[in-house]
Amino acid sequence: MAEFKKADSMLEWFDQRLGVVNFAKVMMTEYWIPKNINFLWAMGVLLSVLFTFLVVSGIFLLMYYKPDVNMAFDSVNYTIMQEVAYGWLFRHIHAVGASVVFLVIYIHMFTGIYYGSYKKGREMIWISGMLLFVLFSAEGFSGYMLPWGQMSYWAAYVITEIFGGIPVIGDELVVWIRGNFYVSDATLTRFFMLHVLLIPLLIIGAIVLHFYALRFPHVNNEAGEFFDFDEEAEKYKAGDKKGSKVVPFWPVFLSKDFFVLGFFMLFFFYLVFFHYGFAMDAINFDKADGLKTPAHIYPEWYFLWSYEVLRGFFFEIGGISGKDLGLIAFGIANAVFFFMPWLDRSPMVKPANQRPYFKYWFWFMMVDLIVLTVYGKLPPTGANAWVGFASSLTFLTLFAALPFITKAEAKKVGGK
Amino acid sequence: MKEFKILAVIVALVGITYYGIEPYAHHVMHPEVAPADFTFKDLKNVDTSLVGNVENGKVLVEANCIACHSIESVGHPQVMPNADAAASYGVVPPDLSGAGWIYDKNYLANFIYDPVSAMKLQHKFTPESGKAFPMPSYNWMSAQEIMDIVAYLQSVAPTAKSGTESHKKTFEAACGRCHSMAYAGLESTTPIDTIKTYMGATPPDLSQYIKSRGEHYLYSFINDPQVLLPGTAMPRTGLNKKAQEEVIAYMEEIGDRKKAERESLGIWVMIYTLIFAILAYLWKRKIWSEVH
Ligand code: HEM
Numbered sequence: 001m002a003e004f005k006k007a008d009s010m011l012e013w014f015d016q017r018l019g020v021v022n023f024a025k026v027m028m029t030e031y032w033i034p035k036n037i038n039f040l041w042a043m044g045v046l047l048s049v050l051f052t053f054l055v056v057s058g059i060f061l062l063m064y065y066k067p068d069v070n071m072a073f074d075s076v077n078y079t080i081m082q083e084v085a086y087g088w089l090f091r092h093i094h095a096v097g098a099s100v101v102f103l104v105i106y107i108h109m110f111t112g113i114y115y116g117s118y119k120k121g122r123e124m125i126w127i128s129g130m131l132l133f134v135l136f137s138a139e140g141f142s143g144y145m146l147p148w149g150q151m152s153y154w155a156a157y158v159i160t161e162i163f164g165g166i167p168v169i170g171d172e173l174v175v176w177i178r179g180n181f182y183v184s185d186a187t188l189t190r191f192f193m194l195h196v197l198l199i200p201l202l203i204i205g206a207i208v209l210h211f212y213a214l215r216f217p218h219v220n221n222e223a224g225e226f227f228d229f230d231e232e233a234e235k236y237k238a239g240d241k242k243g244s245k246v247v248p249f250w251p252v253f254l255s256k257d258f259f260v261l262g263f264f265m266l267f268f269f270y271l272v273f274f275h276y277g278f279a280m281d282a283i284n285f286d287k288a289d290g291l292k293t294p295a296h297i298y299p300e301w302y303f304l305w306s307y308e309v310l311r312g313f314f315f316e317i318g319g320i321s322g323k324d325l326g327l328i329a330f331g332i333a334n335a336v337f338f339f340m341p342w343l344d345r346s347p348m349v350k351p352a353n354q355r356p357y358f359k360y361w362f363w364f365m366m367v368d369l370i371v372l373t374v375y376g377k378l379p380p381t382g383a384n385a386w387v388g389f390a391s392s393l394t395f396l397t398l399f400a401a402l403p404f405i406t407k408a409e410a411k412k413v414g415g416k
Numbered sequence: 417m418k419e420f421k422i423l424a425v426i427v428a429l430v431g432i433t434y435y436g437i438e439p440y441a442h443h444v445m446h447p448e449v450a451p452a453d454f455t456f457k458d459l460k461n462v463d464t465s466l467v468g469n470v471e472n473g474k475v476l477v478e479a480n481c482i483a484c485h486s487i488e489s490v491g492h493p494q495v496m497p498n499a500d501a502a503a504s505y506g507v508v509p510p511d512l513s514g515a516g517w518i519y520d521k522n523y524l525a526n527f528i529y530d531p532v533s534a535m536k537l538q539h540k541f542t543p544e545s546g547k548a549f550p551m552p553s554y555n556w557m558s559a560q561e562i563m564d565i566v567a568y569l570q571s572v573a574p575t576a577k578s579g580t581e582s583h584k585k586t587f588e589a590a591c592g593r594c595h596s597m598a599y600a601g602l603e604s605t606t607p608i609d610t611i612k613t614y615m616g617a618t619p620p621d622l623s624q625y626i627k628s629r630g631e632h633y634l635y636s637f638i639n640d641p642q643v644l645l646p647g648t649a650m651p652r653t654g655l656n657k658k659a660q661e662e663v664i665a666y667m668e669e670i671g672d673r674k675k676a677e678r679e680s681l682g683i684w685v686m687i688y689t690l691i692f693a694i695l696a697y698l699w700k701r702k703i704w705s706e707v708h
Contacts, residue, residue, distance in 0.1 A: 262693025273682025
């Protein structure tokens with residue numbers, strides 16, 4: 001062991017043992033972020049803060065929640081909401097936070113797509129980000145089951161039923177997931193485990209991976225410009241702060257994020273206290289009843305677009321039943337975003353609006369996703385079913401066309 | 417400036433999506449229904465313009481009603497315990513002390529004349545069903561006699577009071593014979609199994625109905641259940657506007673107990689956050705002035 005001299009300060013004491021001075025440099029004061037960014041680059045930090053809110057409020061809820069079909073509903077709606085001091089506050093923060101986190105995830109994701117931040121070295125950032133998206137989806141779905149209300153039960157029923165469509169193993173798979181032939185106590189307790197233990201652990205792991213993946217390719221910027229980070233960092237350190245193209249994570253980047261965070265939190269708390277209905281569906285205040293199917297069953301809003309892709313195919317085409325087609329389309333919809341870096345074959349890293357063809361693709365996709373989301377909630381009858389079909393088909397077509405569109409674009413701009 | 421443009425685009429996209437999945441979807445799934453009618457103008461069997469005679473009403477009530485109904489406020493006790501009453505009639509007959517105040521006058525008169533049509537439960541008590549509503553129709557009485565009874569019941573009814581205690585009394589009188597309110601420790605006076613046999617459905621516990629149905633829905637539903645839920649076993653109870661509002665207020669007091677705390681704390685948290693946001697903005701300006 002190296003020889004230790006007596007430390008003169010607490011900082012030095014810790015530095016000798018943990019290398020905190022260097023650590024702070026690497027992680028904060030000399031972690032370089034491009035200067036040319038807008039508030040959309042604050043979404044990652046908002047997500048980190050929201051995740052922290054969810055963990056903390058979740059821990060408080062966990063102290064009183066009872067994962068048992070006979071007790072779950074009242075433990076949430078009576079014990080937590082009415083008896084425990086500020087239990088309602090934790091529940092509202094948790095429920096609204098879970099919903100809003102998806103809003104920010106979508107903004108974050110489409111920022112990435114808009115600026116092309118998933119290619120030319122940033123593939124692993126994207127993959128780890130998509131991994132987070134999938135994990136958050138699983139977390140949202142399992143959490144929604146816990147209050148054991150009508151929508152908890154029926155959404156769980158419908159979504160687990162989907163796996164029954166998988167050939168050969170489908171039926172057994174459904175039973176394996178539910179732990180019973182129907183959605184039951186066993187289902188509730190295992191989803192409870194997933195929600196409070198396994199998935200959060202995986203999320204934390206994926207966040208670490210995501211942050212690590214950002215280190216080498218560095219964060220993208222508003223112009224999609226590539227430059228030498230080391231050189232720019234040297235400039236900054238030498239005192240040319242205005243001339244340098246980079247800023248340190250702390251305090252410069254974070255000062256902007258805190259400002260965005262402040263106004264975002266204003267919006268968030270407004271929802272928590274005064275406008276929470278969108279995140280806490282009224283029907284879920286009826287206790288789960290396996291004998292009483294609600295008139296309308298729909299998942300949480302952030303699953304609506306993929307749910308609509310599932311429902312969009314409702315008639316037989318070429319000998320394949322609508323149900324199977326829907327299932328295939330649903331499978332594609334959930335996986336296809338992972339492949340963005342390879343489906344986009346244009347090497348251009350630029351904001352979409354500066355890309356001659358991609359810009360149409362991008363805005364088409366946005367419109368289509370909104371249509372899918374809205375029709376995913378409406379009853380799939382009459383004209384609605386056809387809108388669902390058309391928008392689902394559009395969704396698949398857009399992805400099928402993406403490699404060709406971007407290839408053509410690459411040709412047009414001559415590999416720039 | 418550019419950042420404001422980006423913000424505007426995001427707000428527009430989010431706003432359109434929100435409109436589609438919340439107000440619009442709600443409007444499609446729950447179409448508006450006719451507004452609540454607190455005059456019950458479809459009921460026309462009794463001429464309610466007649467002025468009732470309280471003295472005569474008292475005689476009629478004592479001769480016709482108290483064999484089954486208690487009127488605790490004037491000293492007519494319950495004839496038998498709840499469980500026995502439920503077993504004999506299917507449902508515990510209501511105490512009439514507050515009847516003159518919680519029920520609309522026109523409804524009450526027409527109810528006495530023909531209970532089943534006033535409640536709109538003809539579909540439950542058909543000849544084929546073999547079931548009969550326990551209270552007979554008093555359609556053999558003259559309109560004057562019925563109005564005498566109404567006048568008497570109104571004369572013995574307590575005057576309206578406000579506050580949770582009185583809201584609770586109204587709830588118990590109007591709903592509590594069939595519905596429980598577990599979160600207030602109230603159990604229906606008629607045992608649950610008996611009602612199921614009698615009505616063909618189990619009346620739900622109402623603890624969270626203010627949240628699961630919402631005030632707007634309840635306002636129409638209580639006034640006339642058949643409009644929103646055709647074929648339901650829930651009777652039209654004939655509450656007047658004030659009594660119905662008290663019932664809903666009580667459901668909110670129990671089902672959303674922390675509303676006042678939530679709203680007052682909400683303001684403080686928002687103010688606190690605004691201060692944070694402003695400070696963060698000033699700090700950001702200072703820091704970025706060095707790099708721009
Ligand atoms: C929910 C958990 C997530 C957290 C906590 C998180 C956090 C972050 C942070 C802090 C950054 C750096 C700064 C910024 O651009 O915001 C970042 C960048 C990035 N994230 Fe995420 N992220 C999450 C989910 C996702 C998802 C779902 C995706 C997309 C599939 C994604 C894709 C990206 C990409 C492409 C970048 C690079 C942006 C650029 O280089 O300009 N992230 N993330």
